[in-house]
Amino acid sequence: MSKLQIHKAGTLSGHQNPIFAVENGPEPHMVFTGGNDKGVVQWDLNTMAFARILHPVQFSVYTLHLLPNTSLLAIGTREGKVHVVDIGTAKLLAKLAHHQRPVFDVKSFKTKPEMILSSEDGTVSVWDTDNFNLLYHFKVAQQTVRTIAISNDEQWVVFGTKDGKLKLYNALDYSFVSEIAAHTLPVTSLCFSPDGRYLLTGGRDAQLNVLNGTDFSIVNTFTPHLFTVYAIKYHPTLPIFATASRDKSIKIWSAEDFKLLRIISLEKGFDSHFLSINNIIWNSYKDQLISVSDDKKAMVWDVSL
Template identity: 30%
Template structure:
């Protein structure tokens, strides 16, 4: 089994509230964060002492997405709507009032934008026109997370009613309903090759679904002590990382789904509270984590 070496590189501080969102930027060594303080901050992985506020919104930000084509950030303002921000100019390009509920996720595919809301609706917007085209309503409970499979042209949505629903990307028709977990589904992620759908839940289980077998359950791992908040693949798709309310990050083999490394406070001077979001950067394979402790940590992950 591959052995993993982990080294904490830096800690970025400056947010005044829990950090909930991380997104890449135009340059590989840059990234963006957003938090409960409404601040959207631009960071440089080569300069941990530097951070630049590019926007401030009047509500907590749980969801943010980076449009690399237009070099714009889509920022979800809870109980309001979406702002499109040109981060380097620090300008609001446009905004739209969408909802009076919480915005949990924003995902792009081609010219479509999918937005998960706490009332169970998934809004579908036209990216170029910045206009709402459709409402997908399949549950009365929160649409917490969204992932897109370009290989099968399917959209997966994880809900607080413990299910995952799979829709067609083109016709938006419901294909499958997976009775997936025993609590809210907080994170889902298709594998880069489209073979598997990975889900993590408040029930602390990490589950692997075989896409080609009509989403048959392939593996069920009791992965953490408490809720799994996010799952990401490494840039080379060799590893998976999960983060949890139990204050730990875990690195897994993406083929066998065996645990390779635990990153926590005791062993690696990790976070002291819930870890909410991960971003696995292409810059030197650095893993970035955001936490309720208002801090962002950067980890060097290597195979020994």
Template identity: 40%
Template sequence: MFKLHTTLTGHRNPIYALAESAKPGILFSAGNDKGIVEWSLNKMEFIMVKWPINSSAYCLCSHEHLLFAGERSGKITCFNFIDQKLVWNEIIHQKPIFDIKILKNKNELLVCSEDGSISIWSLSDFKEIKRIPLSNQTIRKIGVHPEENIIALACKDNRIIIVNTNDYSIINSFEAHLPSTTSISFHPNGDYLISGGRDAQLKIWDTKDYKLIKQIPAHMNSIYKIAFHPTLPIFATASQDKSIKIWDAENFKLFKILSLEKLGIGHKHSVNDLIWTKDGKQLISTGDDCLIHIWD
């Protein structure tokens, strides 16, 4: 069963990104409000604007005592919770940053941008290690394999690009969704790559040779997020069609629809991001309606 627990309000503009702190019970959100907002999941209430930013934030990434935000301006900011201050504030891409991921094994940060490149940074000193131009169009999302030996990139030019993280060489590149691939995630067992696109389709790819195994007409519009539950064999998808859908991660069958149309409660506009809490007890969603829904 899924039940709406609480709705957090306060944002006045669309929200694009969510992240849970390493410290249990703390949530962060960001979007067009030009500030990173901190919430208490224990009290289900607003805490503070953690730090202001100069442009919209499209992505957040939490790692240990650090929280990263990627901005429309191409700037990345990083807050250190031990020092309680910003420790990185720099324009690193000339166009908007759309996703940030961590390679824990290599202590590296991956950033993708509308400029069609990914940049790799050291988490030790925030120095650039490498920059790889891959497309003439936006790279929207980064998927990291559970073993961290490969990453998958969702591209606006409709491709998925597979990159070896040992030397950042391209392993594979193939057409996936028309006109663009908008979301991507590896299955926790590493055997499958799941992608979503502006075509509203979910596609399941075998990670041995990246052959298409299954195609699902999943939504009515673009799929913006694919998020696997931390322990259970299910995953959730968020879409521009205002709905969240829960899927069986073993047979890829639809399990539940969370929407205003189906339940009488849900998002009124595009659902832009969703995350599972680390304990797996709640699903948190947000979107263009400026609301944060917390589902038990």
């Protein structure tokens, strides 16, 4: 693979506190961020500038999720509530008040109108996305369910827990299938590869596991970072994926052989983050990677082969 070209396209400044969540909008030039501030911020990648406060919040935002093929953004908070906001009108359509502890992840399906929330209370709730009624809720772990991944064929839902386990459920009826011991410390990130061959898992133990996407056996394990792996994201079209860590670096890897291709960090000469990188997302507007950090900044990176 030829050397990746990486160029910093801009910095999105304005947050007064650490940023934990980043999500694309219904239009490619839109991106949303949330964290330890009093609002979810909308940015314009065309101008690399602040667009507006989309929605004010009273509690820290831990996760943002755009419902597929809609303009609806789900906002998961430290309070345990999830606000569903219409991006077009900025109206609050629903406030899902079920969990008593923080909501750390939200994921939804393309093939059925259902959305899954995971919480620090060890439970998961499933909501219908037509009327936002609670459909199911069940216990997954004794402690935090930190992260969720839905397989590409939407047959499986995987939950990553604080005790380092993966909990595999059938996505059709949410029946429990199996438990996989994946990490020695909490699972902090999960991601299926675009072709469905692999499930990647990252943890606070600084390990990355590669699991077979069919039988969920572990086929590879390596140490991608010095500290917690907070995010793993495959590029939508290129054969690469990115990881982000508390060690203040982003690393780009080959999706074919898991070789390290590039490191984005201050030490490597990039004008990059100087504190923990909490999340990343690929954006299709100009094939860019967006990273958010404890340093209160979002950064936009041009990545090309």
